[in-house]
Amino acid sequence: xxxxxxxxxxxxxxxxxxxxxxxxxxxxxxxxxxxxxxxxxxxxxxxxxxxxxxxxxxxxxxxxxxxxxxxxxxxxxxxxxxxxxxxxxxxxxxxxxxxxxxxxxxxxxxxxxxxxxxxxxxxxxxxxxxxxxxxxxxxxxxxxxxxxxxxxxxxxxxxxxxxxxxxxxxxxxxxxxxxxxxxxxxxxxxxxxxxxxxxxxxxxxxxxxxxxxxxxxxxxxxxxxxxxxxxxxxxxxxxxxxxxxxxxxxxxxxxxxxxxxxxxxxxxxxxxxxxxxxxxxxxxxxxxxxxxxxxxxxxxxxxxxxxxxxxxxxxxxxxxxxxxxxxxxxxxxxxxxxxxxxxxxxxxxxxxxxxxxxxxxxxxxxxxxxxxxxxxxxxxxxxxxxxxxxxxxxxxxxxxxxxxxxxxxxxxxxxxxxxxxxxxxxxxxxxxxxxxxxxxxxxxxxxxxxxxxx
RNA sequence: GUGCAUGUAGCUCAGCUGGUUAGAGCACCGGAUUGUGGUUCCGGGGGUCGCCGGUUCAAGUCCGGUCUUGCACCCCA
Numbered sequence: 001x002x003x004x005x006x007x008x009x010x011x012x013x014x015x016x017x018x019x020x021x022x023x024x025x026x027x028x029x030x031x032x033x034x035x036x037x038x039x040x041x042x043x044x045x046x047x048x049x050x051x052x053x054x055x056x057x058x059x060x061x062x063x064x065x066x067x068x069x070x071x072x073x074x075x076x077x078x079x080x081x082x083x084x085x086x087x088x089x090x091x092x093x094x095x096x097x098x099x100x101x102x103x104x105x106x107x108x109x110x111x112x113x114x115x116x117x118x119x120x121x122x123x124x125x126x127x128x129x130x131x132x133x134x135x136x137x138x139x140x141x142x143x144x145x146x147x148x149x150x151x152x153x154x155x156x157x158x159x160x161x162x163x164x165x166x167x168x169x170x171x172x173x174x175x176x177x178x179x180x181x182x183x184x185x186x187x188x189x190x191x192x193x194x195x196x197x198x199x200x201x202x203x204x205x206x207x208x209x210x211x212x213x214x215x216x217x218x219x220x221x222x223x224x225x226x227x228x229x230x231x232x233x234x235x236x237x238x239x240x241x242x243x244x245x246x247x248x249x250x251x252x253x254x255x256x257x258x259x260x261x262x263x264x265x266x267x268x269x270x271x272x273x274x275x276x277x278x279x280x281x282x283x284x285x286x287x288x289x290x291x292x293x294x295x296x297x298x299x300x301x302x303x304x305x306x307x308x309x310x311x312x313x314x315x316x317x318x319x320x321x322x323x324x325x326x327x328x329x330x331x332x333x334x335x336x337x338x339x340x341x342x343x344x345x346x347x348x349x350x351x352x353x354x355x356x357x358x359x360x361x362x363x364x365x366x367x368x369x370x371x372x373x374x375x376x377x378x379x380x381x382x383x384x385x386x387x388x389x390x391x392x393x394x395x396x397x398x399x400x401x402x403x404x405x406x407x408x409x410x411x412x413x414x415x416x417x418x419x420x421x422x423x424x425x426x427x428x429x430x431x432x433x434x435x436x437x438x439x440x441x442x443x444x445x446x447x448x449x450x451x452x453x454x
Numbered sequence: 455g456u457g458c459a460u461g462u463a464g465c466u467c468a469g470c471u472g473g474u475u476a477g478a479g480c481a482c483c484g485g486a487u488u489g490u491g492g493u494u495c496c497g498g499g500g501g502u503c504g505c506c507g508g509u510u511c512a513a514g515u516c517c518g519g520u521c522u523u524g525c526a527c528c529c530c531a
Binding site: 057059132138348 | 487490526
């Protein structure tokens with residue numbers, strides 16, 4: 001055999017069993033999105049490079065998959081020989097790219113909103129479930145091609161939207177039975193802290209350092225900030241805040257007082273108080289945590305930021321998002337605020353596999369298998385099969401009169417719960433022998449009785 | 455993008471300081487059992503030891519490169 005074929009690094013094939021599980025996740029999420037009145041859209045896999053560039057920070061730009069058009073490729077080819085070489089080896093000269101694979105669904109959505117503004121009634125609640133691509137180095141739970149399930153509402157400043165998104169998160173993970181913690185913070189609060197310690201120009205450095213707190217510890221964070229040029233006094237004031245431990249309520253009271261004289265910070269705390277105020281009167285099963293160390297790198301977030309992590313599984317966040325006040329502004333439509341979160345279908349899959357959370361019954365795609373005993377039986381069965389399908393029951397007939405052992409094994413492997421055996425006797429009596437594959441019990445019944453039981 | 459590991463049958467892994475035709479369990483196929491599976495017994499197929507090169511009389515084993523997967527940094531779903 002020739003060299004085995006392969007797929008690019010960080011991409012995966014999905015087998016039937018994997019697709020059944022993935023569909024289970026995606027359908028669950030989709031149903032909940034619809035339950036809250038969100039409408040689906042799709043956008044192209046490729047966008048103009050200018051649409052994506054500069055929206056995700058410097059790190060993000062590096063991770064964009066850039067694509068060259070054939071036109072620009074051929075227009076600058078030299079000799080016939082060079083042309084051949086480049087064609088065969090897909091060899092591209094360094095040249096300005098024109099397009100890129102989408103990096104997330106939020107920026108294309110902002111572009112969509114601006115482009116279709118006249119057809120959209122605001123607030124616009126949309127969901128979008130599509131793959132995205134990042135030229136990142138793969139690791140566990142980190143792929144170069146993965147699915148995001150986005151829900152956003154754009155064109156409304158109301159904090160009710162933040163609350164609704166958290167309800168959705170709660171519903172999704174409750175349904176999927178994933179043990180989780182919803183971390184909530186607000187960029188304005190982070191900015192307020194910078195205001196409070198008098199270092200607003202160092203806002204980015206401060207958030208990046210705070211973000212690492214549970215990873216590298218307070219001393220290293222202080223060290224890092226000192227290197228950035230923060231004064232000793234500022235660092236001490238920051239430590240005072242970071243050292244505070246307590247419940248969400250205690251943290252809110254503490255910070256509220258701390259930031260009462262900052263402009264943006266006070267604003268942020270008002271938002272936090274309002275959001276938690278709503279959430280406390282709703283029944284949310286997920287653990288919620290007001291987490292000051294949550295920063296999130298994506299440049300466009302301006303208000304609430306949200307991240308969900310799975311308990312007991314080391315895989316990073318399984319859902320994340322926040323409010324972006326002016327993402328549409330860069331496309332020429334200012335003052336349209338949006339907020340949304342994105343569920344990582346692939347990571348959710350990994351968590352559910354590790355924790356064994358896929359319900360057994362979701363794995364069977366066929367409900368009834370007709371055993372094939374020969375030509376006469378085949379003809380008889382085909383009619384019965386048709387009747388079950390007409391009743392909406394997933395049914396198949398084994399395509400050849402193979403040994404019973406093989407046919408039953410086939411049912412086992414596909415986790416088909418019921419098998420129907422029809423031989424000479426059954427045909428004469430006009431009944432079916434129905435075998436329950438779990439208990440092994442067999443019962444004779446008519447086709448209508450079987451339909452009724454399914 | 456930087457550093458460190460990893461790779462043997464479809465899957466999980468043995469294979470000692472280099473030494474005959476590279477093994478096991480599970481899975482698959484066939485038989486015991488011509489209409490009864492998921493438990494038993496017997497038999498069978500399947501590997502260019504990730505790929506390329508080097509050292510050696512001899513390489514799965516040592517060396518270099520490359521790719522894959524994973525870990526840390528970074529960032530994130």
